[in-house]
Amino acid sequence: MxxxxxxxxxxxxxxxxxFWIIGAEELFHTLAKATGSPxxxxxxxxxxxxxxxxxxxxxxxxxxxxxxxxxxxxxSLGSAIEKGTPRQALVxxxxxxxxxxxxxxxxxxxxLMIRPLADFRIMSVLGRIGIAYAFxxxxxxxxxxxxxxxxxxxxxxxxxxxxxxxxxxxxxxGDLTEAGNFASWFDRTILPGKLSRGIHDTVGxxxxxxxxxxxxxxxxTGDYLRSSTHTPTRTSTTLAAAGILSIxxxxxxxxxxxxxxxxxxxxxxxxxxxxSLLLMALFHFVIDVRGHRKWTLFFQIIxxxxxxxxxxxxxxxxxxxxxxxxxxxxxxxxxxxxxVALAATAVCVKWAALWFLYRKKVFLKI
Numbered sequence: 230m231x232x233x234x235x236x237x238x239x240x241x242x243x244x245x246x247x248f249w250i251i252g253a254e255e256l257f258h259t260l261a262k263a264t265g266s267p268x269x270x271x272x273x274x275x276x277x278x279x280x281x282x283x284x285x286x287x288x289x290x291x292x293x294x295x296x297x298x299x300x301x302x303x304x305s306l307g308s309a310i311e312k313g314t315p316r317q318a319l320v321x322x323x324x325x326x327x328x329x330x331x332x333x334x335x336x337x338x339x340x341l342m343i344r345p346l347a348d349f350r351i352m353s354v355l356g357r358i359g360i361a362y363a364f365x366x367x368x369x370x371x372x373x374x375x376x377x378x379x380x381x382x383x384x385x386x387x388x389x390x391x392x393x394x395x396x397x398x399x400x401x402x403g404d405l406t407e408a409g410n411f412a413s414w415f416d417r418t419i420l421p422g423k424l425s426r427g428i429h430d431t432v433g434x435x436x437x438x439x440x441x442x443x444x445x446x447x448x449x450t451g452d453y454l455r456s457s458t459h460t461p462t463r464t465s466t467t468l469a470a471a472g473i474l475s476i477x478x479x480x481x482x483x484x485x486x487x488x489x490x491x492x493x494x495x496x497x498x499x500x501x502x503x504x505s506l507l508l509m510a511l512f513h514f515v516i517d518v519r520g521h522r523k524w525t526l527f528f529q530i531i532x533x534x535x536x537x538x539x540x541x542x543x544x545x546x547x548x549x550x551x552x553x554x555x556x557x558x559x560x561x562x563x564x565x566x567x568x569v570a571l572a573a574t575a576v577c578v579k580w581a582a583l584w585f586l587y588r589k590k591v592f593l594k595i
Contacts, residue, residue: 238516239300241525242508244532246293249276251531251538251579252547254287255572263565281407282487284500291354291490292443292501293508294535295361299447300454300509302366307455316370323366329595330359333536337543349422352430355539360437365444374452377445384442385495389486392494405487412436412492429491436493443493446502450509465514472506475499530587531580537593538583551575 254276260266261273275286302323309319334353368380396404397414404410407429416433417424424430450468457464479488479500488496515521531538541547555574559567586592 237522237525237529238509238512239297240529240532241516242512242528242532243294243297243535244528244530245508245512246290246297247531247535247538248528248576249287249290252572252575255575256569259568259572263569278490281491282489284488284490284497288490288497289501289504291357292440292498293505295358295440295443296447296450296502296505296509298358298362299365299444299449300451301447302362302369302444303448303451303455306366306369307451310370319370320367323363323370326595327359327363330362330536331356333540333595334359337540340543346422350425350430351420351422352416352424352432352434354432355536357432357437357440361440361444364437364441365448368441368445369448374456377449377452381442381445381449384438384445385498388436388439388442389482389495392492393486405489405492407491410492431491439493439495439498442495442498443502446498446505450506454513461518462514465510465518468506468510468513472503472510475503475506477503479503527580530583534583534586534592536595537586538579541579547575547579551578554578 257269257273257276261269277285278287279285306319306323310316331353334355334357335349335351337355338350338353339348368377372380392405392411393403395411396402397409397411400406400409407413407426412433412435413429415435416430417428420430420434424433453467454464457467459467476499479496479498482496482499486494486496488494488500490497516525551571551574555571555578558574559570562570
């Protein structure tokens, strides 16, 4: 099976993931309000984050992106190593990319204005992607494939042990509340500036430890995809079986270490890894095995400029553009579906901009 085919499925999955970031989830929220239907309300509820413990489909978007980045790294770095690129050069490339993502994350949080340190938020979504990418790639570059499984298990078990036996001062050992857990206490003690929730940051510093494991899960998957001698169908089946097993282990661990995106708990990592594997298995089977590729361009156009479209709201007022172009359509449709129409056209406007960049071969590469 050619490498390009696999990467086609990977670019499609990345675009599918980013599709929900560019506003597709708003369709469910507006449909739920417009119809009052329990069906649409159930889907809408799946696109809100739980405040603390729990899991919804919306919680998968972020770790899925890190997982995909890990698979991509396996192909790009593995190919570079095979071509004889010095390891030190690859290390510099990995660290530079991680730093750029970290800096872009601070720009996303704070804009380009000079702010007092007390109002400056350091940690970010892109910062977490950068840290998880950089450290998981360093493990890739300096360890054997089997050793990476030990790294993965050690990161998850080590993080669990710290939170299970540690806590914030004044709280009992193993306290996992927002105020009492060790990770949140570490962040508010160490990090300068502000945290997103005052006493806790939703993408803090300490819980990058298990986030590295999320990136490493992608690398392990990439290892398997690159080295598999199984038939294409068997490869997809194996990915799906691994995904189911990961979810089952996560649910068992959830009993003592709750699935929690804010803590990026070890059970959360296994749960999201499991769902990511199932999605990868599905996309691999449909695109790489069955050869159904005509529909993939829609998502690939999004995936090929994922960082650019994520950063764009800091510099482009998409809502203003959408209103200027399509307020007439919303007026014709009227209530209660006016908001649904604008949610749909908002996605179309962003996709059209990405399509234009795609046609001009303009991509933001880091």
